[in-house]
Amino acid sequence: MNGQVPPQSPPQNIEEFNDRLKTVSTGLPKRLRQCAEYLAENVDRIAVSTVAELAAAADVQPSAMMRFCQIMGFSGFSEMQRLFRSIYSSALPDYSVRLANLRDRGADSPSALLAEFVDAGRMSLERLATAVDARLLDQAVASLASAQMIHLVGLRRSFPVAAYLSYAFEKMQVPAMLHDMTGRMDYRQALRPGDALIAITFAPYTQETIDLALAAHAAGLPVVAITDMAMNPLRVPGIVPLQVSEVDFGEFRALSATLSLAITLAVSVGSRRNGVK
């Protein structure tokens, strides 16, 4: 019954894929139905598996899977996989290129720029939601919740984040001290046993932040680091690393993801301390 594949343009996105899956899957013979069912339930595996793997998991022959791909409107498995791979990495198209294009078209009006930042912000938030390590987050909250005083350090680009944390902790009556380095004074003698520290720093890393964080760590205080990449100077054993990769635009980033993470940390610590559920 499904021998002849009607010449059809392949699905371009998940919705089209699902639609086609639905319409196609009525009256499919056994093996092809297995394919449909397996793929419907395991959409996320398509991007990272080979036909052979998927076929084995669906308990059919690779050739059956191939036929199914064609019935779905793709030229073959590769084309289908291409769709899912592109969707998967949609969280990171090349922003600088897009922006360059936008500017070349003379569309550098403030509103166009805003659209870019909004977009970048949304992507950053999505990445944060998918990439955050819940275990590390729990760990960070636990170590901060029992601290006598929470020291905050973040300079230059990261200063707003530290400042916001300071505001949030004050609101929740959690003792916190913002090290803003005014007057080049680094109140590091304020770090006392029983305290903890949150350090926020992004490439290019600010030395003062690193120094204070390492000093606290050396003194045996719990340290939580909010940073960007995997390779950063605060990646040392014992420091809880919370990684945020903000999609940025040139030298600037909107800090959406970073602030969301920070506020989460603050509220979690605050409610745990105050016994609020």
Add this chain to the structure above:
Amino acid sequence: MNGQVPPQSPPQNIEEFNDRLKTVSTGLPKRLRQCAEYLAENVDRIAVSTVAELAAAADVQPSAMMRFCQIMGFSGFSEMQRLFRSIYSSALPDYSVRLANLRDRGADSPSALLAEFVDAGRMSLERLATAVDARLLDQAVASLASAQMIHLVGLRRSFPVAAYLSYAFEKMQVPAMLHDMTGRMDYRQALRPGDALIAITFAPYTQETIDLALAAHAAGLPVVAITDMAMNPLRVPGIVPLQVSEVDFGEFRALSATLSLAITLAVSVGSRRNGVK
């Protein structure tokens, strides 16, 4: 120096991968460093790309990428990819599913909270993108671009925004002054003809911010107000109102939309001043 790869067991998970990345990346030659940097920032692409694609994106030859994989302790690219593919299929389906998972971990867990903030942030950004008045934005940029000096005021909850603007302007060498009210001193005599002011305030409005903004306005300076509601104390003729309605969660908000608007303003003003197209 990196010719001989010490026989080493390959990283088994992201943590180990990151650790190894860190230790390895000191004193790497040019091309290999490019690999390290690219991969560090694009970890999520590894699962769904070919060596050739990654190499091209990192602007190196495939063989360089292969060498890097070996330095990382893998037998080759395939083994490294295997690690990321296995993590992918277990850890993250799609974003919305992931959010649901985060929430499922218990209502008061940090991860659940993070999901809420991420969601709130996204909604705020969407609203901002659709609700912003392009004309007012243009007007704000125009009046700021010609100012001699830009004064910034935002206290308490809004302070991080003012601080970030201050950072951004400094980066772009636009003269700006952050009125942070330390020591309860309000340098209002610093407001001079030819200057302009950006005031950021949200309900409950901080009196000092209002005062300074009104003083500037009375002195005939252009004033741009970043605020929430339509009815706010700065809604007076002559003050350019930029409205942001941040969706908040509990008592706190992540400021995603506000910061995006702020950074847009800063970059627009900066590039108009510096004549950058």
Add this chain to the structure above:
DNA sequence: ATCAGTATGGAATATTAATTCCATTTCGAA
């Protein structure tokens, strides 16, 4: 039970990607 039309399994082939190898270039010490 027989036949025509499908469906299926599995091996054969074509394609694409990973990996290696080596000639050439670059870098740094003498």
Add this chain to the structure above:
DNA sequence: TTCGAAATGGAATTAATATTCCATACTGAT
């Protein structure tokens, strides 16, 4: 400046993977 070692680019090789093909097994109508 010269030499040797390390790094690099790119082509050649090898391995893996997708895709096709066809002989065989079903299925259901007569």
